[in-house]
Amino acid sequence: MRITTAEKAVEEINSGDHVFIHSAAAIPQVLVNAMTARHAELRNVHIYQIHTEGTAPYCKQEYEESFSVKAMFVGPSTRKAVQDRSSSYIPIFLSEVPGLFRREIIRLDVALISVSPPDKHGFCTLGPSVDVSVAAAEKARLVIAQVNRHMPRTLGDGVIHTDHIDLAIEANAPLPEVAPPPMTAAYKAIGQQIAEMIENGSTLQMGIGGIPNAVLTFLEGHKDLGIHSEMFTDGMLPLVQKGIITGALKKKHPGKIVSSFVIGTKKLYDFLDDNPQVAMLESDYVNNTDVIRKNPKVVAINSAIEIDLTGQVCADSIGKNIYSGVGGQMDFIRGASLSEGGKPIIAMGARTSKGQPKIVPTLKTGAGVVTTRAHVHYIVTEFGVAHLYGKSIEERARLLTQLAHPEDRELLERESKNIYG
Numbered sequence: 001m002r003i004t005t006a007e008k009a010v011e012e013i014n015s016g017d018h019v020f021i022h023s024a025a026a027i028p029q030v031l032v033n034a035m036t037a038r039h040a041e042l043r044n045v046h047i048y049q050i051h052t053e054g055t056a057p058y059c060k061q062e063y064e065e066s067f068s069v070k071a072m073f074v075g076p077s078t079r080k081a082v083q084d085r086s087s088s089y090i091p092i093f094l095s096e097v098p099g100l101f102r103r104e105i106i107r108l109d110v111a112l113i114s115v116s117p118p119d120k121h122g123f124c125t126l127g128p129s130v131d132v133s134v135a136a137a138e139k140a141r142l143v144i145a146q147v148n149r150h151m152p153r154t155l156g157d158g159v160i161h162t163d164h165i166d167l168a169i170e171a172n173a174p175l176p177e178v179a180p181p182p183m184t185a186a187y188k189a190i191g192q193q194i195a196e197m198i199e200n201g202s203t204l205q206m207g208i209g210g211i212p213n214a215v216l217t218f219l220e221g222h223k224d225l226g227i228h229s230e231m232f233t234d235g236m237l238p239l240v241q242k243g244i245i246t247g248a249l250k251k252k253h254p255g256k257i258v259s260s261f262v263i264g265t266k267k268l269y270d271f272l273d274d275n276p277q278v279a280m281l282e283s284d285y286v287n288n289t290d291v292i293r294k295n296p297k298v299v300a301i302n303s304a305i306e307i308d309l310t311g312q313v314c315a316d317s318i319g320k321n322i323y324s325g326v327g328g329q330m331d332f333i334r335g336a337s338l339s340e341g342g343k344p345i346i347a348m349g350a351r352t353s354k355g356q357p358k359i360v361p362t363l364k365t366g367a368g369v370v371t372t373r374a375h376v377h378y379i380v381t382e383f384g385v386a387h388l389y390g391k392s393i394e395e396r397a398r399l400l401t402q403l404a405h406p407e408d409r410e411l412l413e414r415e416s417k418n419i420y421g
Contacts, residue, residue, distance in 0.1 A: 020110070024051055026261075051324075091325070094260075095283055097283065113145050114126070117147055117149055126158030144167045153273055154272050157280065158280050178208070178233070191211060200222055201248075205227075206232070220238075222244055249296065283328070293335050302333065307348070309393075311400070314368055315368075317367055326370050344378065357404060357412075400412075
């Protein structure tokens with residue numbers, strides 16, 4: 001590992017290269033900014049990434065001849081560029097992204113990563129974002145690291161020796177923080193209903209946002225819950241501290257909190273630091289359906305942008321405009337459905353923040369189906385719970401109509417008769 005400056009390090013990036021950027025809260029922002037500053041010298045650099053916090057200056061429209069972004073999950077920093085078509089989206093399950101790199105379906109020339117400082121044996125870690133980044137660092141021709149003393153040292157698959165890092169810069173900066181959103185009445189109602197569905201000894205998977213955090217606030221009367229989730233946030237910490245999350249009944253990694261990446265506040269990153277209770281593992285393992293199903297009572301809680309009356313779940317786009325990505329939703333919906341006593345749940349408010357219905361007769365033109373109607377089980381809104389598994393199209397339409405906002409139900413009933421009989 002040769003220590004240099006950010007400007008010197010990114011001189012190794014050439015026009016036409018395929019560059020990976022470390023995920024989520026581990027974005028190496030100093031290296032990213034230095035690479036972007038070379039925009040006048042570079043042409044057709046292909047950037048591959050999943051969701052990243054921080055900023056993505058390479059997405060600016062004026063740099064589209066220099067950088068071509070291909071995101072496998074779209075976040076706020078890349079959304080506008082993808083929707084404007086100056087960047088693009090690769091639909092794929094999170095569990096399969098490492099395989100794209102290892103099988104060289106996507107060939108990587110450079111990996112820009114963030115790491116914790118090396119220990120006395122020369123080992124750094126990928127901190128709160130192991131996910132697809134281990135495979136990227138493993139397969140890239142050149143690995144450039146931003147060594148950051150603010151990066152938590154995490155245990156699991158994300159340990160990397162300095163011998164495997166070609167160039168490094170020392171740049172200390174706090175990690176991007178995402179605070180839990182405020183609790184709304186709808187989130188509270190949804191969270192309370194889901195909490196009632198969770199049994200003692202369940203293994204939980206949940207993402208980021210108001211609904212997962214609301215669920216966690218209603219679990220203080222539970223016992224021996226476990227975590228096997230592609231990600232987790234601050235909402236989990238009180239349950240760990242109170243001895244509610246123990247993982248004692250898990251079959252895979254008992255006693256361990258298993259995750260692939262973490263996004264939250266400094267308090268959460270401090271919890272991760274050198275914590276043997278947390279196993280940060282690659283997403284092709286964490287999101288592997290066969291691994292997930294081995295834990296008992298897996299409760300997978302995922303969200304949706306809209307759901308049609310047959311149970312088709314759109315979770316990656318608003319019509320034809322890509323909003324997020326496939327991510328791990330199907331990995332965990334399927335894994336939970338195969339788990340003994342498992343419950344795959346899609347939870348969402350009945351309306352958007354702008355008052356538009358989220359339960360609709362048919363999906364918008366161009367909308368992407370992430371969870372198919374054959375895979376869907378439980379749907380939860382603030383107005384109730386519907387169990388769709390094994391139900392006919394007509395039965396589903398009736399059940400979902402009752403979960404819609406009361407002012408939307410008459411239209412849904414009428415359209416249901418017209419479309420589904």
